[in-house]
Amino acid sequence: MSSSNLYDSKVRVASEAIVIIDIVQATATSNLFGWYAVGRRLVHELRQLVLKIGEKYGLTCIKSTGDGFLLTYSNSTAAELSALNAVKASLELLENLAKRNQEVAEERKLDIRFAIHFGEVDVLEQDREGPNISYTFRLESINTKSLIEAINPIDPDDFPLRNYVLCSEHVSNICTRHEATWTLKSCGLFKLKGFSGRWEVFLVEATGDK
8 A cells, every 4th residue: 555545544534614823923022022931821821712712612623833823613513614613713712812902911912813714624633734724824824915916905904903803705605604693894806825816805803893
């Protein structure tokens, strides 16, 4: 048996919601205040909060990416419902952090951003692989500079700099079908490195957010 066949025979494929969390200005914070004094504690605190909230929403994987985490969520009833749970968990995490940030010193504030996608992944122990993982990382990399080359872009003044959730068109469609209780705003059509064509990306906002 070839090494590739051996690998394939051991890997389970699943449809899951994929979430990338990135800590905004993580490197700058660690450089300014120190990794051991502040940076590491912030990452540890974020991990604990992700785990606590994720328990309610079907969190199946959490893996460090250095400046954040790769997460996946699953749902045994209907796979696509994991996308709704991923959005709920992400918005709840933002709400918790907003309250926390009002009570801590400046150097301990945690600002983050999310990207959410849904699709098939290779399931490894506390890891996930496949093109849908790469796609989600491309979503997370979208920022105000990306709007310059986008088609029908959102007004740059309406694109947040921190503490926001982006999702793919696939997730947006799932949310629309299930009458989600949050708003979806198109950010435009973007080119994503390694993926042909243009892809619509949406900003997810909790009801009542401005």
